Amino acid sequence: MSITNPSVVTPGKPGEAFQQTLTATGGTGNYTWSIVSGTLPTGLQLSSSGVISGTSTQTKPSIVTVQATGSSGMTQTKQVVVDVVPHGQREVVWQASGLNAANVPSIVADNAGTETMPIWYVMQMFASYGIKSTWNGHTWNSTTSSSVSANANPGTEKFGIYVNGNLVQNANGVAAVDPNSKKNTMFMAKNKDA
Structure with missing residues (x-):
């Protein structure tokens, strides 16, 4: 069953x-x-x-x-x-010692419907669950106790997303003003239908 x-x-x-x-x-x-x-x-x-x-x-x-x-x-x-997702936010779900989820602020970057999430908020949310992550301007790396395999087809986008040193996805990004801090930050792009 x-x-x-x-x-x-x-x-x-x-x-x-x-x-x-x-x-x-x-x-x-x-x-x-x-x-x-x-x-x-x-x-x-x-x-x-x-x-x-x-x-x-x-x-x-x-x-x-x-x-x-x-x-x-x-x-x-x-x-x-x-998850009831508020307007202007995006749901993030991950598996680490059970199922975890949080909503993070998002913006719509263009008229094509490409939605983006600020990396900083996602990193803070991960940190609250004990997941360490770093961002160096081109690579976002998270470290968890869970085993994660590299993705054989991560895409050809500009920025790499790594978990435990394994490339799991490439993504586009956009620098934009954070709606809360009013400062420029990097937003990682994700298609709304994905």
Whole structure:
């Protein structure tokens, strides 16, 4: 038996109505769903039939472990990030001693819809979880206790993103004014559909 929904559920922006059904395969009969650890964002609930629904105004990620129980009593659990992402922010999810998530400020750099995240905020968020990272103007390197393999096809963009010294992705960047500090900083570009 396995839970087949993605590990990240994004209900949209604060104040928007939301509904998504969790799915599982491999068991028998109908599944009964429950949350075995964590809590959903305020305003959202999980029904016993596996529907997450409601309207939330919470603006930070919640990490919950959901459980599906088949009619034979077989169970399966999965850790899921449920995140209501505020306007002007971008969700960052990573695996290090469990599933982790945070929202960081973002800007839209051009009319083509390329969204960017300020590297400094992401580095601070990583640091709060004990992940060390450095930026030298061209390379962003993070160090974790988790094993991370190099990406055989990291892309050809200008800036390298490394984890434990392994290149995992190349990305474009743009220097822009940070909306909070009003100082220039480097923003790493990421397509909105990715």
